[in-house]
Amino acid sequence: MPEHACLPGTHAGVLKTINEWTMAPDSIYLLTAPAGAGKSTIAHTVASQAKENGILGGCFFLHRDFNERRDPHMVINSLAFQLAHFNLEIAKNIRNILTSDPDLVSSRSLHNKFLNLIVKPVKHVANVKGTILLVIDDLDALDNQNATQSSTRQGFLECIANLEPELPSTLKIFMTSRPEADITQELESFWQCSLVLDSKETHDDLKTYAKSCMAKINRKYKYLGQNWPGSETIFELVNKACGLFIWIHTVYLFLKQRDSSARLKTVLSSQTLGDAKSEIDKLYIKALLDHPDISDAVFFERFQQVVGGIVVLFDPLSSASFDLLLNLPFRSEDIVSSQQSFLHSTDGDIVQFIHPSFPEFLSNKARCQNDQLRIDQNYQHSVLAKACLARMHEILRKNICDLDPSNLNIEVDNLSKRIMRYISKELQYACQYWAYHIDSMFEMHADTYELVKIFFHDDFLPWLDVLSLLQKMKFVSISLNFMQEKIQCYSNTEESAQLLILVKDAKKFVHQFYHLIGQSAMQIYNSALPFTPQQTLLSKLHSPKWDNYVKVLNGTSLHWSPLIAACEGHSCSVVCVAFSPDGSTIVSGSFDKTLCLWDAQSGAVIGEPLKGHTDKVICIAFSPDGSRIVSGSDDSTLHLWNAKSSAAIGEPLKGHSDEIVCIAFSPDSSKIVSGSQDNTLCLWDAKSGVAIGQPLKGHSDQVTCVEFSPDGSKFASSSFDKMLCLWDGNTGVIIGHPLKGHGGEILIVTFSSDGSKIVSGANDNTLCLWDAQSGALIGKLLGGHNNCVTCAAFSPDGLTIVSGSSDSTLCLWDTKSGSLIGRPLEGHRSHVSCLEFSPDGSKIVSGSWDTTICLWNARSGTAIGKPLKGNGDSVRCVAFSSDSSKIASGSGGIAHGLFLWDAKSWEVVRETLKSHTALVSCIAFSSDGSKIVSGSNDKTLFLWDAKSSAVIRGPMRGHSDQITCVAFSPDGSNFVSGSHDATLCQWDAQSGATIGEPFKHHNDGLYSIVFSPDGSKMVSTSWDSTLCLWDTKSGVVIRGSLKAHSSLVRCVAFSPNSLNFVSGSDDSTVCLWDANSGIVIGEPLKGHSKYINCVTFSPDSSMIVSGSDDKTLCLWDVKSGAAIGEPLKGHENRIDQVTFSPDGLLLMSHSSD
Template identity: 35%
Template sequence: MLHRRYLEKLPVAAAAPFNCYDRRNASNCIQNTRVDLLQEIREWVDGGDKRPIYWLRGLAGTGKSTIARTVAHHFHDRRRLAASFFFSRDIGGDVRHARKFFTSIASQLAQASELLGDHICDAIKRNSDIVNRAPWEQWRQLVLEPLSKLKCGAPRLSLVLVVDALDECENDDDIRAIVHLLSEARSLRTVRLRILITSRPDSPIREGFDKIPETEHQGFILHDISRWIVDQDIRVFVEYNFAIIRQRPGFDVNWPGKEAIGTVVERAAGLFIWAATACRFVKDGGRFTKKRLFAILDGSLSTITPEKRLDEIYLTVLKGSIRPDFSEDEQDEHCKTLREALGTIVILFSSLSISSLARLLGIYEEDVEMSLNDLHAILDIRRGSDLLVRLHHPSFRDFLLNKERCVDLRFWVDERKAHQLLADGCVNLMSAKLKRDICNQQEPGALTKDISEQVTKSNVPTDLQYACQYWVHHVKRSEARLQDNGKVHNFLLQHLHHWVEVLSLLRKVSEAVHAIILLESMVSVNESTYLQAFVHDAKRFLLYNRSIIEDAPLQIYCSALVFAPHRSLVRKQFENEMLCPINILSGVHGEWSSLLQTLEGHTHYVNAVAFSPNGKVVASASEDHTVRFWDTATGAALQTLEGHTSSVNAVAFSPHGKVVASASDDHTVRLWDTATGATLRTLEGHTYYVMAVAFSPDGKVVASTSQDGTVRLWGTATGAALQTLKGHTDAVMAVAFSSDGKVLASASHDCTVRLWGAATGTALQTLKGHTYFVRAVAFSPDGKVVASASDDRKVRLWDAATGAALKTLEGHINYVHAVAFSPDGKVVASASDDRTVRLWDTATGAAAQTVEGHTFVVMAVAFSPDSKVVASASVDNTVRLWDAATGAVLQMLEGHTDNVSAVTFSPDGKVVVSASVDHTMRFWDTATGATLRTLEGHTYYVGAVVFSPDGKAVASASHDCTVRLCDAATGSALQTLKGHTDVVNAVAFSPDGKVVASASRDCKVRFWDAAMGAALKTLDGHIDCVKAVAFSPDGKVVASASDDHTVRLWDAATGAALQTLKDCSTSCLETNQGFLYIQSASAGVFSFEQPVFVRGNWLNQGERNLLWLPPEYRPECSAFQGCHFVLGCRSGKVIIMQLSFC
């Protein structure tokens, strides 16, 4: 049972094994066929050949899959089949891609051997998120490592893994990665894993095998076997099938005769698929069996190509479906229905049942069934609502879609029109079936992981799932011109949210993002102005909210709409569908800002970020010891690279994008394979933290810099140390190559930038001008300008040839950590401790834009290859993607310029006051969110703020050791209360407003006369920082809370200590994050109906997740009064919400 529980965590492709239900009718090699080849494979498995992979390749129709099934069956019967994975684009689903490849293999291994199952379960226990890890981690931890723990005697046991039709895997990078990773089976010592791979001889697979030594694989080209041998095997196959037919009544024992069989063999032209199709056609003929045989024997035996022979048999089968008693009109109707049904079947991205096909096409199920009834020779047709219709062989698809091959135009399928028909069917079906909360969850915070697949399937049937996943792809391939107020536009206006909700339930939100991006590329702004605007807004909407929609589907009607800009077209269109009873009064953008996405996942500071050369992947490096890969288009996490044992400070892609280099505090540089995530090399030599890494333009050299004061050059191919460049007198923080690779620039804490000859290591220039540590350096794309960033808050531009200072870019108000040129060289981006990214005009040095949004120090910045996107990495643990064109042109409502540390309501609830690290307090109108006034006076961080009971005065407590009292109506200063010797953390008014109490890090509580500002009493007793203070409702008792883990009660009149509380309990606490409900023995003493509070990233109502808070709206503090809730954010934003349910 324990076994099963862990193994159930592995996602598997149900249609992958050779003997799965979906393949129950697939045949093996007939006895006495393929004898020599099968014997060679068996000898390779059990013989002394050390090569772990056997690559069987051949053209379409040559029998590869049949051989693979036969081999799998043979070793399965002998309990030596490790696993099998048969790819198929026709079956579709999980066997058209590799996402479940290694987990499926691991699951089959566990079922094959109880001992292996134990080892695999151990691996899952050690790595609970292994299903989300990179393919190479799944392969090594779930397959290689468990196999390596098997203890076998001599000779070593050989287990067989069969991978069929690898060319049917839809991602070329996955194909190459699979070949590379499977070759690692040679490392096994106690057991031999033999891997049979079959495929067409396509380029991605050839490229994969070209990268592994010939000593690790052997190959066999199926279509190069002697034609005579193949014909003999086909003869055996045909005789076997005709012998079955002869057993029927009315057939002579010698039927159809040797001559007829010889003709069939010759017509097959060496293609098993031709022979198999012909035999099925004849067998399914019923009373027309003999007539069908004559039909395929009819015609000359001219030397036409095998492909033409295949075309003839397919055409013969199709014509055979037209009954002799059909009238001309009936023939036309039959061919039309057949063409629509077959056209749909051959262009589907995943197989469907007859009933699903009928619903998508809007045709009666009986009509589809009758039209396909005589096509069993080319279609695998099964009865039942859930049974799928599939092609026997993919070559039929090639035939049907090619007008030159399918010469009878009654059957030829115009691929573009077929996609148009199916696209219309998908949109019609979705329009009829989609609705809000389709699974009837009724909980806005319901999580996807808690909604079972069975619940989803019962509410979203297969045909609707298909339509939601693939409708945009069919629209694209139909080449339709999309128009304002057309079918697609109207569908999006009515059902955008419903469609995305379904994709969330299917765990495919990233596909929704890809689909919208694809749709945007199809819309012309000149021809479809309104559609283009809506699709663009939908893209921004999905990019910003992808992560929460992925986790909680119904938040698309809550958080996504609540925090969407007020002028968002999507918000306006769907605000009536909002599930969350919350209205934002202040603090939300009017338009989409430059922030495209926030990538969350790292558990510590993000130090560096880089784009892949093709712009499709972002890599980030973090103090959590990992490098992460992200999909630039969707923001989805792709891979996590683990191996460093300390903070990762830098990351860079090689020019061809196949290798990533990372630099770490563990004194090493690591090179990683971007396709598999595998570590290629670990470069050791630095004696202290490695701070930066860069590739030369040809990718042959890696440069690294370290706090050991050196720059080191390494050979990428071998990992060999080439040179060590010495000259800096302090830590070297950054390095960059010029575009021609001839010059290397380094930046150091010695306040200089140095230029070196990359080939010789000779020092060329020393650039002096910065007055503090230089943290970053970059070359312009043409190599003529060097940019440097420094702790002196400046970015400097230098002439790379002469070393002369060109420009000084000033504007940052704190250390500048990073600098980068846009690929077109027109813009310089800089990242700073001041939490901003700034964009500068390279030619003039003028500040172009300031990009704000990070809530902490920004450590790194990079441009996408097309200069359209800027990526930034921050100590707030996030990577953010920004629109480089718009930057920060669209600003927030006026607000604080630093963390909001406290918020409070006036007694009548009409005004909110916020306090900030920016030394100010701001007054806001609760109803409108408008700023009323800004109060200045404190000289440091304002940590607490409170209204007097009558609302006429406001008291503020600051890190400048003072309490200030001001007039709430005018903002004028009333009193400054001085006496504390350290930070003042909290302040409170007595119920009658006459006394102010303050709590300080000096361990004291002080009482002050509110009218005069005079000090009244000092309460001593705490032995550590006092964090909070409050009066009892009758004003007779004061409570204070301290870091000494006590709450002390004091007599307000005398200042005498009354009690020291070390433990307390209540059912509902009013905290700085709202009302917090606590289950306890005394529950019921206080009763609050559905308290509202902030917990983690959510606004909760009672125990329910109500509203997810995006990263930029997560509060440092909050306050609740009546129907209003206020969030004070680290970014300086103050968010005022109105709750309609209170």
């Protein structure tokens, strides 16, 4: 550290402030400054001085070039290790904690790890009276990708901020960072200081540093003269530095190589601009161009290969390893040695950039405008990805280290020496980062795809072999997730579909045998592969390839189980479970009086059980904002818990006179309702824990279940009295009369996500489906369970219900038909007591009296079946191609894909184009019919080739909420999307890039949008009940907040001649508008009795057609505004979309039927 510290006398002011802070009550100090301003030097000085004073508990200097030195978990683990060396009593505390929780070091919960490895061990030390200082440098280098939300930079910042009140007074944390918004905002309540680049102190410090650097050059080249370069030149250098020490340092490195005087003149030759970034950019360009081979094309080619490769490396390599990885025909060291102003070799010949600002400059098109020098990171990632895959295919083999197959990895003598001998550094790099490079590419090209296919066919198991020996199994799941996403986006051919199946098999293989593979590389072949289900593609491909592996003659499964993990941690029956709103965490409650938190991906337990109840925990719930958990118990109380820290909030909530049976949060997290065996419900303020009013009475027997409607306006309760009750969500007043339909005691009740339906389950072995508005019974779900229904839940899209029973099974039901989907899911050994869908609908978690929790894949592994001649799920959107030959439709439900149809034969041309992760909400063809754009509730858009069905671009992200509408410009060069985030985004149809800033004028989500045929205008409609007329080139509103309807405007369409547009509304009327003035023409057209969902003009602009919730279509004459004939009837449900074919001969409508 001392060698990296400040020069004596420099940064004196900020160092004095930091010293004063160490003696103040504040626990956290954040120093911010731009790149190159000297933050790390100050951090090294602070750490060095603290070490001299005996108060340095630990320090961590993050580094962008080293993947592990960007990992938030590594920061905490390293600081804990250093604290243990700092103080023996702290070491004992850490040892005791790890003895009781050995998995803590590998836990993915940053909060839990920081609390138990840093805060608690220091807090419980009695013999430390002075300050213990922790130093963390370069917070902005923390990894913010390739991790779960809780493990990213944001998760680390939240961890620090949330645990600050828990820090002992002796513990201080000093941190540095670039002034990035997420960091400064998250830590805004703590002590912050920013370095001022243009202050006199900075100027004086730069002068001192410049003199020191020039003196070193003077000592090296004595012929320069004793006074070189002179005080005026020093002054000029300081002015050009604009407050950046890295500028002076780069000049020093540039001058000390050769021709110092001539190079100094080059540096000073340009005019000073007074902008720090501009000056460092100019310096970098000058230094790069001052090369003897600058006119040689070979130099630029090699520069791109070497420097470009180093820019995108996820971990640095030596020159020798780098050369072997890329199979270079020349020595990269020659290029590295010629760029000593920017690159240097450290111990072990590892090549690194001297400062991160240089690769940032090279990769930025706006800053580095020299095409021969600028680095295209997308291209370089492609090069590295192919190099990694090629290297692995060349070297990987079974049992690469020639191990005894009977040994575990830890039993192998001299394993580290075997690894050094057989697994080179470049092969280690390739095995760890090949998929990271592919994920960093905009899209996967055909040559990369072919190498990926070879990898999964030939190299997959030997790859696992290497990562097992290296103890780098964490890379496996990340890599496979990357590949699944990239292959899904690559194309929609049969070949890619088979490769995708193989990748999914690989993920299941790793998940099922993860611990076995991690313990013994050879058991991949001797145990895992023989017990892989025989009918899987992975088993069929790989089992014949490997000799001498164990053959299982009887007892193996044919297919993968839908079970993801069985989580064991409770000592008694598990009776309640819940997902966190982001799906990353599960909380469970048990008869053992505790709650447990679990990682939803791995099934690993997070931290210690939550203790506070004095009797069995019966019910639990996460608040919708994810901040709190509430639990109810047989001890008649409720407890509130902090979901991040696991700490109890306040005192127990008391209001019931008997056991708590059920609880629920309101959607806005402000209220809690609880039900009890005392036949009453209680409404609570979720923040204060105070009861709202008196207990609610309406049932004549114990309350069994309670839930709020999605809008919070009501809640429903069920009871042993065989009835349901609906209640006002604000007042607690009962709504109407109790609902009757079951023949037995009702055990559960829940709303669908849109609040339109309620499902209830009873001990008569049935479920009932209810209309939430009228209270009418829609129907009974029969034939699935042979014992009482104990729990049920709707999928997020409302199309599926899952139910659990005392018969130990789960059943999936179709909410539309009421029929059972596939066979009951078997996995529990006893009564299923609780279950829930994950927020994305992909998983189901269930708890049982067998003391286990089961995670299920809600889509695969269950007999949900294939779509019958098409979508299979409800049609959400439809569009004609411009030549009337094709129709594209989008679906919701489990499929959430696109289908292409032949418009004449009505046969499916292409089934299920899948890339979206939620229902497809809108689609549109380009005017030439060559492209399709789709928007989804997953907030993304995809651009498809209409002929090949391949993904052209996607996922395209620009909105912060679900996509509601899309439209191509008439010339097909761009398209526009609208979203529930109240904005429109314009996109380039070739590159997929956004054009300009989002269009903003509406006050609520967009409902529909359409271009004028001449492409000059757009009209949008919104939930704010208005229309907006836009200029497409400028994005300016021509006329906003157009009002002629008295309710929500759901749809709009331009006439083909661009002179008019038409709108339809929830007020049951259609309005005709002048497209130039934005003025309504005539009176609203009346003919429907319910909401208007869709409108369009005929191709000759003479007619309008509208579709409605009244299940009819109406045709209108544009000139007279009169209805043409009677409404068209044929659908059995509301009409969602209608369109004319381009030739005007066909009219197509689709409905929720």
